[in-house]
Ligand code: NAD
Ligand code: IPM
């Protein structure tokens with residue numbers, strides 16, 4: 001049975017890292033006879049250059065029809081001066097929202113070989129395996145009204161709206177409880193319920209769901225403390241569930257626990273687990289085109305695609321084992337480099353993962 005995968009390389013380092021993930025997928029496709037068929041499309045700045053919009057209707061339709069989407073990253077200085085409506089990032093947000101990809105899974109796992117690549121002490125991070133479940137299609141990212149308006153006195157004011165409905169909180173909450181059931185059965189809901197009503201409701205709904213999952217221990221934490229605890233003692237967490245913006249920020253912080261943002265993959269899923277798979281990092285314009293970007297977050301996102309949307313757990317595990325084998329060989333891109341290791345570029349890292357499969 002054939003499966004369609006839409007590949008959206010995007011901007012900056014996007015095409016470089018996605019090319020490595022494609023090589024890996026081609027090999028795994030042949031090895032496991034997965035019947036994956038790939039097609040490519042434009043998203044972000046690349047789409048603005050070609051069509052004048054960051055996500056055109058034809059690409060959106062292809063994304064909606066695909067079994068899964070693999071993305072690189074979008075954005076860059078070339079398009080930073082454009083108005084909000086046609087910024088590259090809007091293409092990605094429209095894709096997430098149109099396809100109802102509300103559940104964003106961001107696993108921060110420390111590969112033991114990288115214990116010295118983290119800026120944190122070895123004993124703080126070794127053995128780390130935490131999952132951030134970020135709500136992805138609501139919250140302050142999408143709340144209306146929003147904009148920049150001119151007040152009667154002529155001064156301008158920017159404003160956004162932070163809101164979540166009970167049903168939005170419930171569906172991400174259930175998803176997080178279900179994830180916790182399959183892991184360490186501890187769920188920490190992160191909010192700002194001491195200040196923001198929207199998260200008072202968030203906390204109430206999480207508490208209401210808890211009796212449905214009696215085996216899961218639910219705790220609550222304010223987001224400022226959570227940021228501190230992530231750096232102080234990250235292994236206290238099993239699964240974290242939080243809103244769109246808090247999840248965006250906390251997951252970049254969690255990335256550094258794994259050695260580099262170049263190690264953090266993600267899955268963005270709808271209610272049927274169809275989804276978009278992309279590294280958590282951005283288009284890294286500062287290193288684009290230099291063959292130095294770490295492709296492992298994208299390769300690990302491809303593994304998540306096989307696991308969650310294509311039901312190919314064995315193939316997903318094979319990719320994760322190959323990544324681990326390459327780290328065992330001592331190969332490192334610059335971002336995860338440490339003493340005594342062998343520095344390689346983006347392409348060589350991709351080739352090494354293919355060879356290890
Ligand atoms: P960024 O994640 O692109 O880069 C932050 C830092 O991490 C940079 O120093 C970069 O070189 C480094 N880095 C990122 N990925 C790396 C990798 N794979 N290997 C090695 N180093 C890596 O964040 P930014 O600089 O704030 O944003 C740059 C652009 O990317 C902006 O236009 C932003 O909007 C966009 N962005 C896109 C996404 C996405 O597509 N999902 C995510 C974040 C940022
Ligand atoms: C991410 C990015 C995006 C976000 C941007 C590019 C819209 O930072 O995927 O983490 O904020 O969600």
Ligand code: MN
Pocket residue numbers: 248249252280
């Ligand atoms: Mn982000």
